[in-house]
Amino acid sequence: MSDTVIQIAGVTKSFLRGVNAVDDVTLSVARGETLGIVGESGSGKSTLLRMILRLIRPSAGSITLDGRDVWAASGRDLKQARRQMQAVFQDPASSFNPRQSIGAILAAPLEVHGIGDRASRARRIGETLERVGLPATTVSRYPHQLSGGQRQRVAIARAVIMRPAVVLADEPTSALDVSVQAQVLKLFREIKDELGLTSVFVSHNLAVIREVSDRVAVMRHGKLIEIGTAERVFTAPESDYTRALIDAVPDPFRRFRAPVELESGS
Amino acid sequence: MATAAGFDFRRWRLVLLGGLLVGIVLFAAIFAPWVAPYSPFDLDVAKMLQGPSAAHWLGTDELGRDVLSRAIYAARISMQVALLAVTVGLVGGTLIGMTAAYFGGLVEQALMRAMDLLFSFPAILLAVVLMASLGTSVLNAMIAIGIVFIPGFSRLARASTQAVLRQQYIEAARSIGMSDIRIIFREILPNITAPLMVEAAVAFAYAVLLESALSFLGLGAQPPDPSWGNMLSTGRGFMAQAPWLSIVPGMAMFICVLGFNLLGDGLRDVTDPHMRE
Numbered sequence: 043m044s045d046t047v048i049q050i051a052g053v054t055k056s057f058l059r060g061v062n063a064v065d066d067v068t069l070s071v072a073r074g075e076t077l078g079i080v081g082e083s084g085s086g087k088s089t090l091l092r093m094i095l096r097l098i099r100p101s102a103g104s105i106t107l108d109g110r111d112v113w114a115a116s117g118r119d120l121k122q123a124r125r126q127m128q129a130v131f132q133d134p135a136s137s138f139n140p141r142q143s144i145g146a147i148l149a150a151p152l153e154v155h156g157i158g159d160r161a162s163r164a165r166r167i168g169e170t171l172e173r174v175g176l177p178a179t180t181v182s183r184y185p186h187q188l189s190g191g192q193r194q195r196v197a198i199a200r201a202v203i204m205r206p207a208v209v210l211a212d213e214p215t216s217a218l219d220v221s222v223q224a225q226v227l228k229l230f231r232e233i234k235d236e237l238g239l240t241s242v243f244v245s246h247n248l249a250v251i252r253e254v255s256d257r258v259a260v261m262r263h264g265k266l267i268e269i270g271t272a273e274r275v276f277t278a279p280e281s282d283y284t285r286a287l288i289d290a291v292p293d294p295f296r297r298f299r300a301p302v303e304l305e306s307g308s
Numbered sequence: 309m310a311t312a313a314g315f316d317f318r319r320w321r322l323v324l325l326g327g328l329l330v331g332i333v334l335f336a337a338i339f340a341p342w343v344a345p346y347s348p349f350d351l352d353v354a355k356m357l358q359g360p361s362a363a364h365w366l367g368t369d370e371l372g373r374d375v376l377s378r379a380i381y382a383a384r385i386s387m388q389v390a391l392l393a394v395t396v397g398l399v400g401g402t403l404i405g406m407t408a409a410y411f412g413g414l415v416e417q418a419l420m421r422a423m424d425l426l427f428s429f430p431a432i433l434l435a436v437v438l439m440a441s442l443g444t445s446v447l448n449a450m451i452a453i454g455i456v457f458i459p460g461f462s463r464l465a466r467a468s469t470q471a472v473l474r475q476q477y478i479e480a481a482r483s484i485g486m487s488d489i490r491i492i493f494r495e496i497l498p499n500i501t502a503p504l505m506v507e508a509a510v511a512f513a514y515a516v517l518l519e520s521a522l523s524f525l526g527l528g529a530q531p532p533d534p535s536w537g538n539m540l541s542t543g544r545g546f547m548a549q550a551p552w553l554s555i556v557p558g559m560a561m562f563i564c565v566l567g568f569n570l571l572g573d574g575l576r577d578v579t580d581p582h583m584r585e
Contacts, residue, residue, distance in 0.1 A: 095483045124485035137476040141498040150494075151484040200480070 045073040047208060047240045048094065053103030055089055055264075063089045065264035066103070071208075076234065076241045078255030078272065080248060080287070086264035087244045088132075091212050094242065095129055096120075107208065125155050128201035130230075132213040134193035138185035144171075144196055145181030151204050166203060174199045174229060191222035195229065202233055209234070209241045215250055227253055248291050252276055260284045322574025326509075329567025333560075337383040346374035348381040348534045357550045367552045370542065375552060378534035379560050385535045386564065389450045389528070390515035394508050396454025401461020402504060406492055408462070409469035420466065427459040431514075432521055439527040449528040453518045457511050464507050468500035475499075502579040509572035513565040520561055536561050 048071040055064040064086040071077045079087045092098040094105055096112050105112045107123050115123050128151070131137040138147055148167045152158060158166065168178050174195040185193060194214055201209050214230070215223040231254055234241055245251050251258055252272060259269040260283065268280050279285045317324075336343050345365075352372035360367045366376040404423065408416040426434065438452035472478065473496070481491050516536075522528035523537025531538055536557040543553030 092479075095479075097479055097482055121485055124483070127483075129480065129483045131476045131480055133476050137480050139477045139481075139495050139499065142494075150481070150486065154484055154486050154490070200484075204484075 046070045047073050047108060048242065049104075049106045049109075050090070050094070051104050051106075053090070053093060053100050053105060055086070055093060055098065056101045062086075062264045064093070064100075067261075067264075067266045068103075069259055069266060069269055071240055071242060073207075073240055074238050075256040076243055076254055078251035078258045079242065079244045079261060080246065080251045080258060081261035081267075082246060082287075084263075085261040087246075087261050088212050089264075090261070091129075091210050091242060091244050095127065095210055096123075121155065125204055126206050127208045127210065128204055128206040130194070130197045130201045130209065130211040130214040132216060134190045134197065134217055137197060138193065140185055142184075143181065144183050144185070144188075147185075147196070148181070148200055148203055151200065155204065157204070170199045170203045171196075173202075173233065189222075190218050191226060194218060194226045198226070198230060198233060202237060202239075205237065207240060209239050211241060211243045213245050214243075216245060216247060223250070230254065248276075248288060260287065319578055320574070322570050323578060324574075326567050326570030326572070326574050329563055330571055333383050333564045333567060334387060336380045337387040340380050340384050344374075344377035344380040346377040348373060348378040349532055350374070357546065359550070360552060366556050367550065369539075369550075369553055370546060375539075375556050378539060379536070379556050382529075382534040382536045382539060382557065383560065383564070385446060385529050385533065386516050386519055386561075389446060389453065389519040390512050392450040393453035393457060393515045393519075394511050396451060397457025397461050397511060398504060398508050400454070400458045401463075402465040402497075402500075404458065405462035405465025405467075406469045406496060406500075409466040409473065410488065410492055410496070416466075419462070423459040423462050426455070427463075431456045431518065435518055435522060436525065436527065439522060444527050444530065446529050446533075449519055449522050452522075453515050456518065457515070460511070461504065461507060464503055465500060468503050469496055472496050472499045503576075506572050506576040506579065509568050509575055513568035513572070516561060516564050516568070520557075 050067055050069050053064060053067050054062055056062045067086075067090060069077070079090065081087045089098060093100045094107075094112065099113065107127060110119060110123060112123055138144075142150075145164075145167060148170065149163055152163045152166065157163070167181060171178060171180050176192060176195050176199070180188070180192075180196070185196075188196065197214065201211075211230070215226050218226060227250060230243075233239070234254075243251065243254050255272045257270065258272045258275040260267040260275065260281070262283055267283050268275065270280070275284060276288060279288060350373060352368070355364070355368050355372040356370055358364060358368045358372075364374050364376070366374075366379070369375055369378065404419050408419040429437070434456050435449075435452045438455055439448055442448040442452060478491065478495060481495050486495070519528055520535065520537035520540065523535040524541045526538070526541070528537055529535035531542075539557040540554055543550070543555075543557065546553050
């Protein structure tokens with residue numbers, strides 16, 4: 043087995059009224075690979091991501107990052123884990139503090155982890171902005187002055203400025219126009235390859251998942267339906283649900299094929 | 309908010325009108341020694357209870373003191389009390405409200421139930437009880453009125469904080485490992501100031517009224533220091549002979565309270581995104 047970075051074992055999250063948002067999920071992510079998690083709204087994919095990020099506490103199971111239990115960590119270990127793992131969030135409108143300039147937003151992770159002095163931070167912010175394709179003058183801009191695509195570039199910059207080992211992305215492109223989406227995805231892939239990042243990429247969009255993932259996990263109603271290499275899952279899906287999901291993607295060249303019917307509602 | 313698109317007078321007219329009235333009162337309070345024609349303490353029994361005249365525009369009181377001058381100096385006390393009281397209420401209430409919303413659970417229950425307890429007393433009764441236990445002085449009036457304001461500010465701060473907590477930038481801040489203190493002061497506080505400022509303007513008006521009420525009851529500013537409340541209180545005895553003794557401090561309070569209320573309402577309209585066309 044290859045070098046495992048994230049190990050999720052038997053993780054369950056139950057909310058009130060006994061509904062399991064995430065139900066006994068076990069999976070692992072190897073170093074340098076991108077795991078795409080796909081599923082419809084409410085499938086528990088974002089909840090799973092938030093549990094890895096230590097934002098929502100799992101009801102059962104364990105999550106380890108580089109062999110360290112994320113939820114048992116505290117103090118320096120926790121800070122170390124946080125530093126290793128950064129996130130890109132879905133909503134470009136609400137994922138930045140509207141009262142802070144982009145410079146302040148990008149400086150925050152460095153300040154929190156005590157990296158560098160004022161000058162070296164400024165240099166690093168400049169380099170990172172350049173890397174994500176934004177002009178250096180962006181530092182003095184405020185989030186509302188940027189477009190959705192530019193904001194997601196800033197979000198990627200914020201995630202990689204710490205040089206983390208792992209980047210977790212929660213639907214980072216779903217609020218963007220298709221053309222902008224493609225650019226942001228391309229950037230994400232380039233940066234990921236450059237820095238040798240391990241990543242988990244959550245999306246409801248199969249095309250996006252196929253574009254970025256090495257392996258794909260399909261979730262439904264909190265359960266892991268299937269997991270495998272992207273190639274295998276997309277060409278030879280094991281479960282009916284995955285097949286239905288793939289068939290639901292509008293494809294102008296495939297319109298005469300009969301759709302796969304699912305027994306229980308979609 | 310005013311953008312480069314030009315100044316929208318209609319949107320800002322309440323703020324401007326309120327600001328003008330508040331400005332007049334503040335100007336009188338700050339520059340009282342230069343604005344007032346006489347000392348507020350100069351007695352001249354020969355001239356007592358004179359009606360408005362060229363020498364004394366708003367007449368004289370039962371000890372022959374110039375009513376206009378006393379009303380102007382009284383603005384000083386009112387503004388000082390209101391400023392400190394609102395500061396106490398704003399700072400105390402904001403800290404309590406943000407703490408309650410941020411930590412939730414038992415902390416929130418304990419803090420907010422304590423606030424409910426304070427809130428359940430009528431404001432004037434609570435202020436009188438606090439004054440009775442703290443002792444009679446202007447400083448204690450400030451503290452008492454400030455404590456009266458804490459529950460209102462804390463509820464507003466809590467509700468505003470809860471709204472901000474749902475924003476993704478809070479999750480982002482947590483995920484980069486930011487400390488709770490830093491999240492509260494750097495991420496949340498700057499985003500809840502607008503509603504708190506509106507509330508502060510309205511509280512300012514209310515503080516002026518409360519201070520006057522306490523002074524009227526003899527619990528605030530002590531004679532011979534002039535305060536609108538104690539001027540009104542003495543004027544009451546001369547209502548038939550010298551109505552200006554009651555009318556002048558009453559009008560002063562009216563202008564001041566109206567000014568702060570207009571300012572508060574205007575700021576609310578200006579900062580409320582739903583009111584924008």
